[in-house]
Structure formats: C-alpha cells, structure tokens
Amino acid sequence: MSKNNIDKKIILGEEFIPKQWYNIQADLPKSLPGHYNTRESRLATVDDFSMLFSKAAATQEFSKERFIDIPQEVREIYKIWRTTPLVRATGLEKALGVKSKIYFKNESVSPSGSHKSNSAVAQAFYNKSEGITRITSETGAGQWGSALSMACKEFDLECMVYMVKISFMQKPYRKSLMEVFGAKVVASPSELTKTGREILAKTPDTTGSLGDAIAEAIEDTLTHKNSKYSLGSVLNHVLMHQTVIGLEAKKQMEAVDAYPDIVIGCLGGGSNFAGVAFPFLMDKLQKSTPLRAIAVEPSACPKLTKGEYTYDFGDSTGLTPALKMHTLGHNFTPQGIHAGGLRYHGASPLVSLLVDEKVVEARAVAQKEVFEAALLFARSEGILPAPESAHAIKVAMEEALKAERDGTPKTILFNLSGHGHFDLSAYDNYLKGNISDCDYSQEEVNRNLKSLPKINT
Numbered sequence: 365m366s367k368n369n370i371d372k373k374i375i376l377g378e379e380f381i382p383k384q385w386y387n388i389q390a391d392l393p394k395s396l397p398g399h400y401n402t403r404e405s406r407l408a409t410v411d412d413f414s415m416l417f418s419k420a421a422a423t424q425e426f427s428k429e430r431f432i433d434i435p436q437e438v439r440e441i442y443k444i445w446r447t448t449p450l451v452r453a454t455g456l457e458k459a460l461g462v463k464s465k466i467y468f469k470n471e472s473v474s475p476s477g478s479h480k481s482n483s484a485v486a487q488a489f490y491n492k493s494e495g496i497t498r499i500t501s502e503t504g505a506g507q508w509g510s511a512l513s514m515a516c517k518e519f520d521l522e523c524m525v526y527m528v529k530i531s532f533m534q535k536p537y538r539k540s541l542m543e544v545f546g547a548k549v550v551a552s553p554s555e556l557t558k559t560g561r562e563i564l565a566k567t568p569d570t571t572g573s574l575g576d577a578i579a580e581a582i583e584d585t586l587t588h589k590n591s592k593y594s595l596g597s598v599l600n601h602v603l604m605h606q607t608v609i610g611l612e613a614k615k616q617m618e619a620v621d622a623y624p625d626i627v628i629g630c631l632g633g634g635s636n637f638a639g640v641a642f643p644f645l646m647d648k649l650q651k652s653t654p655l656r657a658i659a660v661e662p663s664a665c666p667k668l669t670k671g672e673y674t675y676d677f678g679d680s681t682g683l684t685p686a687l688k689m690h691t692l693g694h695n696f697t698p699q700g701i702h703a704g705g706l707r708y709h710g711a712s713p714l715v716s717l718l719v720d721e722k723v724v725e726a727r728a729v730a731q732k733e734v735f736e737a738a739l740l741f742a743r744s745e746g747i748l749p750a751p752e753s754a755h756a757i758k759v760a761m762e763e764a765l766k767a768e769r770d771g772t773p774k775t776i777l778f779n780l781s782g783h784g785h786f787d788l789s790a791y792d793n794y795l796k797g798n799i800s801d802c803d804y805s806q807e808e809v810n811r812n813l814k815s816l817p818k819i820n821t
C-alpha cells in the first residue's frame with residue numbers, strides 16, 4: 365500500500381483511484397421527478413437523451429444502480445492527476461485560531477485546473493467508443509471547455525466550444541488553453557447559430573449567459589453529422605462521474621481516522637458539491653450517520669435560497685428537456701460576478717431534491733466576503749483558489765468559527781474545486797478595491813420566474 369499519512373497531506377497510490385462511481389439515485393429518500401419532454405408532453409426517456417448525449421451517458425442518467433464501473437481507459441487518464449491530495453488546512457486553522465480540523469480535497473491539480481476533468485474524460489471516452497467524431501459544448505468561466513478540450517484530445521475527437529461572452533473577455537487565456545488542446549472556441553452569443561444571431565439582434569450588448577451558450581451548442585450539435593453534445597454539470601450522470609472526489613476523500617480520511625461532521629462544496633450546477641458530498645451522504649441516507657452537507661452559492665445567483673423548486677429548462681430557449689430543480693428562471697441573466705462557474709440559473713435535480721428534503725443545506729454568500737476568504741486561504745495555505753471554490757472556503761471558515769464560539773470543535777471537509785490562476789484579473793480588481801456585492805432580490809427573482817414552463821406530470 366503506497367500511502368503517505370503525514371497529517372498535512374494525504375495522498376494515496378493510484379490503486380486507490382475508485383473502480384466504480386457512486387450513483388445516489390439508488391439511495392434517495394424519495395424518487396427523483398423525471399426529466400420532462402415538453403414538446404411531446406411526457407416524461408423524457410433514454411432515447412430522448414441519446415439524441416444529444418452518448419448512449420452510455422443517457423443510460424447512466426436514468427440508472428438506479430448503486431455503483432457503476434469506471435472504464436479502465438478512463439481510469440488510465442485519471443492517473444495523470446489522481447488520486448488528488450487531501451490536505452489538512454493547518455495554516456488556515458491557525459490563521460482563524462480554531463481547534464476544528466479543516467480538510468480540503470484539492471481538485472485543482474487536474475489538467476484543466478478544476479474538478480471538471482473527472483466528467484470530461486468519461487464523456488469523451490463514451491462518445492469515442494460509440495463512433496462519434498465531434499463534441500460540442502458550452503463553457504461559462506472556461507473550466508469546462510478546458511477540461512473537455514483536453515479530454516477530446518486524449519481520444520482524438522474534434523471539440524467545438526461556445527464560451528459565455530463575459531468570460532471570453534474576462535479570461536482570454538482560458539480560450540488559449542482550449543486552443544492549445546486543439547478546440548475551436550467562439551464567444552456566445554455568436555453569429556454561428558440561428559439562436560445566437562437572434563439573441564444578438566434583440567440584445568446586441570448582452571454579456572451572454574450559460575443558458576444562451578447551451579442553446580447555441582445544442583443547435584450546433586443537431587445541425588452537424590456525427591456530433592454529440594456534452595454538459596459539464598447539472599445532469600445526473602455528470603454528478604455521478606464526480607463522485608471519485610468523495611470516494612477518494614473517504615479513504616484518505618479513513619487513513620488518518622477522520623470522518624467529517626460537515627462537508628461543504630460551492631454550487632454552480634451542483635457537480636463538485638455532489639462529487640465531494642454524495643459518497644458521505646450515502647452513509648447518512650443508509651445509516652443515518654450524522655452529517656451536515658452545505659451547498660454554497662453566490663448571493664448574486666441564489667437559486668437554492670431564493671429560487672423556486674419546479675420544472676424549468678436547462679437553457680434559455682427551451683431546447684433541453686425540462687428538469688425539476690431549484691431555479692431562477694431560464695431567462696435569468698446574472699450579474700457579471702467573477703465566480704463565472706456559479707452563474708447558472710438552475711441547480712441539479714439531484715441536489716435540488718436533497719435540499720427540498722432537507723438532507724442538504726444551502727447557503728448564499730456575497731462576493732466581497734468570498735474574496736476576503738480567498739485571500740486568507742491563499743496566504744495561509746499557499747494555494748490561490750478559484751473564486752468559485754472560495755465560496756466553499758468562506759463557509760468552511762464560518763463553520764469553524766461558529767464551532768469555536770460553541771466550544772465544540774468539528775471536522776470540516778470542503779472541496780477545493782479549482783485554482784485561480786486564470787482569475788488573476790479578478791484578484792487584481794479585488795486588491796484595488798474594485799469588487800462590489802450584487803445581491804439578487806426576491807422581487808427580481810419572482811419577476812423572472814414568470815417565464816417558467818407549465819408542466820403537470
């Protein structure tokens with residue numbers, strides 16, 4: 365057994381890379397409301413999904429099998445960066461003056477700099493094995509696009525990425541990284557699709573949204589031969605691919621006789637939160653293990669804390685099946701906050717159900733306090749976090765400080781979903797005092813929710 369169990373950093377040998385993903389659909393407290401095909405007014409099927417996605421991903425989307433084998437080809441590529449380190453944040457504990465133990469799982473060490481590679485490699489592999497030659501997708505902040513570009517290169521697939529315009533402008537080097545891996549990247553809305561041209565005609569100055577970019581990518585997929593679409597979050601199969609994070613973390617904590625009281629992840633669509641939390645929530649759902657899981661969102665995009673739990677589309681034009689989820693409405697165009705990966709209007713149906721069932725807690729935090737937390741973390745742990753991940757850091761700090769006030773130290777685990785090396789202009793703005801909060805009010809939420817599709821299942 366090659367393991368290094370010094371207190372600070374726990375790395376397990378590659379034989380500890382999980383051989384199976386964990387599918388939480390086997391253990392839900394109640395059954396997941398089905399995805400809905402609005403054009404034909406019926407529940408969506410595997411066949412509906414395999415028009416867009418690989419057959420394997422479409423099948424996984426509906427599977428209730430508890431564990432699903434990770435193909436050996438995928439595990440071989442995981443070996444480039446997995447297992448990822450589990451780190452005891454002793455520097456942060458000291459800076460806060462707390463007796464709680466804070467651990468983080470460092471997913472920033474992947475080739476894309478974020479957890480997104482875990483699903484990208486799986487999706488590229490399945491498409492390749494089904495004879496697909498081209499994958500189209502969208503990217504918000506650029507992490508998903510980077511992950512997919514690298515994964516497509518591994519399997520010799522073409523990659524076409526629609527990148528939300530504000531990120532295209534804020535993070536030009538993400539585009540460069542995708543091009544290094546051979547992808548084609550355009551700013552969305554673009555002139556390449558009918559959807560993009562229509563949006564530009566109506567709102568020429570739009571900074572774009574993930575919903576718009578998804579709509580463009582889907583149109584592109586449906587109008588190209590041997591092309592499939594791929595999504596970096598939200599859907600059940602994507603969340604399942606990410607469970608390698610929590611499965612590894614469990615073994616690493618076991619190696620030092622630790623188990624978390626609280627597991628924390630930031631939430632955009634829900635995939636890294638699910639990745640770190642679901643394998644622990646399995647214990648809670650099966651054996652009532654006491655465990656708190658907290659999903660953290662920006663107060664500028666508060667779907668879990670202010671949105672409605674109802675059916676909505678995944679994209680702005682209603683091309684995707686409707687999903688039952690916490691949503692701000694598919695027309696929601698978020699403020700240009702710097703945590704681009706958290707600007708999506710909805711939350712994954714799996715996380716939404718668990719929040720609705722009170723198995724998972726949700727919390728919203730404001731942008732300024734998030735950057736403050738990011739700086740403290742960078743200065744005490746030596747790692748520059750992605751602004752997205754800093755949402756989880758902020759709440760890990762809050763919980764450790766609260767435990768200290770209560771006199772009950774806790775074991776806290778959060779996921780460091782990515783690094784902030786492509787976000788230095790945001791850090792620069794913060795250091796110059798140019799970062800403000802932009803909360804989204806309940807009135808604005810309610811106004812936007814008028815656009816929801818009407819669905820009776």
Ligand SMILES: *Cc1c(COP(=O)(O)O)cnc(C)c1O
Nearest residue numbers: 507597632633634635636705782
């Ligand atoms: C994409 C991204 C997120 C948000 O997406 P989830 O699917 O909610 O995980 C968070 N952090 C980083 C670094 C990301 O790239």
